[in-house]
Amino acid sequence: xxxxxxxxxxxxxxxxxxxxxxxxxxxxxxxxxxxxxxxxxxxxxxxxxxxxxxxxxxxxxxxxxxxxxxxxxxxxxxxxxxxxxxxxxxxxxxxxxxxxxxxxxxxxxxxxxxxxxxxxxxxxxxxxxxxxxxxxxxxxxxxxxxxxxxxxxxxxxxxxxxxxxxx
Amino acid sequence: xxxxxxxxxxxxxxxxxxxxxxxxxxxxxxxxxxxxxxxxxxxxxxxxxxxxxxxxxxxxxxxxxxxxxxxxxxxxxxxxxxxxxxxxxxxxxxxxxxxxxxxxxxxxxxxxxxxxxxxxxxxxxxxxxxxxxxxxxxxxxxxxxxxxxxxxxxxxxxxxxxxxxxxxxxxxxxxxxxxxxxxxxxxxxxxxxxxxxxxxxxxxxxxxxxxxxxxxxxxxxxxxxxxxxxxxxxxxxxxxxxxxxxxxxxxxxxxxxxxxxxxxxxxxxxxxxxxxxxxxxxxxxxxxxxxxxxxxxxxxxxxxxxxxxxxxxxxxxxxxxxxxxxxxxxxxxxxxxxxxxxxxxxxxxxxxxxxxxxxxxxxxxxxxxxxxxxxxxxxxxxxxxxxxxxxxxxxxxxxxxxxxxxxxxxxxxxxxxxxxxxxxxxxxx
Numbered sequence: 074x075x076x077x078x079x080x081x082x083x084x085x086x087x088x089x090x091x092x093x094x095x096x097x098x099x100x101x102x103x104x105x106x107x108x109x110x111x112x113x114x115x116x117x118x119x120x121x122x123x124x125x126x127x128x129x130x131x132x133x134x135x136x137x138x139x140x141x142x143x144x145x146x147x148x149x150x151x152x153x154x155x156x157x158x159x160x161x162x163x164x165x166x167x168x169x170x171x172x173x174x175x176x177x178x179x180x181x182x183x184x185x186x187x188x189x190x191x192x193x194x195x196x197x198x199x200x201x202x203x204x205x206x207x208x209x210x211x212x213x214x215x216x217x218x219x220x221x222x223x224x225x226x227x228x229x230x231x232x233x234x235x236x237x238x239x240x
Numbered sequence: 241x242x243x244x245x246x247x248x249x250x251x252x253x254x255x256x257x258x259x260x261x262x263x264x265x266x267x268x269x270x271x272x273x274x275x276x277x278x279x280x281x282x283x284x285x286x287x288x289x290x291x292x293x294x295x296x297x298x299x300x301x302x303x304x305x306x307x308x309x310x311x312x313x314x315x316x317x318x319x320x321x322x323x324x325x326x327x328x329x330x331x332x333x334x335x336x337x338x339x340x341x342x343x344x345x346x347x348x349x350x351x352x353x354x355x356x357x358x359x360x361x362x363x364x365x366x367x368x369x370x371x372x373x374x375x376x377x378x379x380x381x382x383x384x385x386x387x388x389x390x391x392x393x394x395x396x397x398x399x400x401x402x403x404x405x406x407x408x409x410x411x412x413x414x415x416x417x418x419x420x421x422x423x424x425x426x427x428x429x430x431x432x433x434x435x436x437x438x439x440x441x442x443x444x445x446x447x448x449x450x451x452x453x454x455x456x457x458x459x460x461x462x463x464x465x466x467x468x469x470x471x472x473x474x475x476x477x478x479x480x481x482x483x484x485x486x487x488x489x490x491x492x493x494x495x496x497x498x499x500x501x502x503x504x505x506x507x508x509x510x511x512x513x514x515x516x517x518x519x520x521x522x523x524x525x526x527x528x529x530x531x532x533x534x535x536x537x538x539x540x541x542x543x544x545x546x547x548x549x550x551x552x553x554x555x556x557x558x559x560x561x562x563x564x565x566x567x568x569x570x571x572x573x574x575x576x577x578x579x580x581x582x583x584x585x586x587x588x589x590x591x592x593x594x595x596x597x598x599x600x601x602x603x604x605x606x607x608x609x610x611x612x613x614x615x616x617x618x619x620x621x622x623x624x625x626x627x628x629x630x631x632x633x634x635x636x637x638x639x640x641x642x643x644x645x646x647x648x649x650x651x652x653x654x655x656x657x658x659x660x661x662x663x664x665x666x667x668x669x
Contacts, residue, residue, distance in 0.1 A: 089512065092515045093511055096303065100303075100485060103300060103482060104488075104489055107486060121297050124300055128294055128295070128522070129291055129294050131303070131515060134519075135515050135518060138515070139520055139523070145523070147260060150257075150572075151256055151257045152257065170262070170266055171258065171259070174266045177281060177286055178283075179287075182291075184284050185284055185287050188284075206287065210287075
């Protein structure tokens with residue numbers, strides 16, 4: 074269990090650094106856009122596209138962090154109606170469905186990454202769309218793995234409780 | 241059949257507690273499986289929509305406005321704004337109640353989130369009202385209600401989300417929010433005036449022009465922020481995203497170098513919080529793009545329009561029905577999630593009866609702001625209750641009188657489109 078906690082910590086900090094870096098580049102790129110247009114009178118072509126793509130990366134790298142912190146917005150009406158074993162089973166079902174969705178997106182990213190690996194973005198001849206799909210794919214894969222870890226954790230706790238109480 | 245499947249599956253997923261973003265994506269996936277079979281899942285479209293849903297320049301205004309608002313929310317800056325508002329309106333009947341609303345209106349021009357307003361400037365407001373022996377019921381009510389003005393007056397995160405989902409002009413929407421926001425403030429001030437008369441609440445002494453001018457100078461740097469944002473957009477110099485980015489730079493300069501209120505480690509902490517809030521909102525928008533694409537692909541909005549046309553409702557009744565529907569939705573759903581889900585369904589109905597998409601955006605956000613003051617998902621209510629350390633039921637009783645001015649504002653904004661459209665018409669056409 075301690076090693077699982079360690080894995081989660083490493084994933085959290087790695088993706089937090091990646092997401093904040095993407096966020097800072099997104100902000101810097103947008104500021105540069107205004108600066109070069111109005112102060113230097115020489116508009117840059119690539120700033121808007123870079124900022125947009127960094128927004129995509131901030132979203133998915135940050136998505137891993139948010140999933141680890143369980144900060145996604147949800148309607149929590151059900152929490153008042155189920156508890157104990159029922160709540161554990163429901164949480165397993167919820168995680169399983171989320172994992173199915175993430176795997177589907179991840180597979181789509183894999184297909185698109187292959188299709189666009191050699192395609193440059195419209196304004197940056199050093200940046201390929203395949204990189205973006207790869208990064209998103211890795212993020213959703215990590216999210217899936219985290220959900221599987223959570224499901225394993227929960228299942229083990231349920232088994233332990235059953236052994237203890239015999240119910 | 242497919243319409244009920246769309247709505248039924250989504251509701252079911254919400255009820256069992258699946259996070260909003262995943263519920264949206266999963267319902268699109270499940271509907272596709274029902275319609276076309278498990279072998280025909282369009283994986284590439286799934287991934288493409290999830291990426292392109294957030295690959296949009298106007299959307300970037302959201303994280304930047306969150307960041308600028310958080311930086312402006314640091315202690316010293318909110319204190320200065322409150323101090324200026326106190327000297328400006330503290331002598332009016334209702335004293336600090338009026339100050340509270342004035343401070344929220346001023347802060348609305350810097351932050352686009354009601355919860356941020358409630359927690360940031362709300363903390364200063366409640367502290368001051370307690371020191372002046374105002375009853376908690378009154379302080380909590382006015383603080384929570386006035387925080388809902390935040391996302392109506394620009395900058396506004398929900399209006400940007402709406403602009404992207406509805407494919408409407410973000411600049412027009414943000415400018416359209418100015419008068420409705422001021423109207424909400426004026427109606428709340430009227431209620432506070434009436435409550436103050438009834439309960440004989442204390443009023444501050446008018447301290448003259450000199451203290452007013454000196455507090456204005458002390459608060460001038462943050463007070464310039466709305467001028468940068470609104471002025472920049474109205475004059476066409478900046479897009480909303482560029483205005484938001486410049487607002488961030490300006491906020492960093494005044495918070496770190498002019499007032500020296502935040503240090504580098506604090507700025508990093510603010511960045512961490514902003515990144516997480518951004519990810520939460522953006523993943524919902526990405527999944528909503530997928531959901532919205534499938535809605536349009538299966539012609540759900542057209543089906544809805546023909547069903548409603550069959551009901552033969554007058555535009556007045558239809559708008560009333562949409563308002564009631566959105567008020568109910570606001571009880572249960574987070575604002576941005578509600579906008580992303582229901583805009584593709586409701587906007588075609590509104591447009592069919594001649595409602596301008598910009599006007600409809602203001603109606604929608606105003607409805608959902610009222611929802612922020614009601615349980616079970618009343619985020620502002622919870623935030624203010626936490627700040628003031630009062631139980632939710634007491635906070636709910638405190639807020640109850642403020643539903644009246646908010647509902648009056650909603651009706652006026654709904655049935656008098658000029659309130660929303662006069663400024664965009666004046667400056668953008």
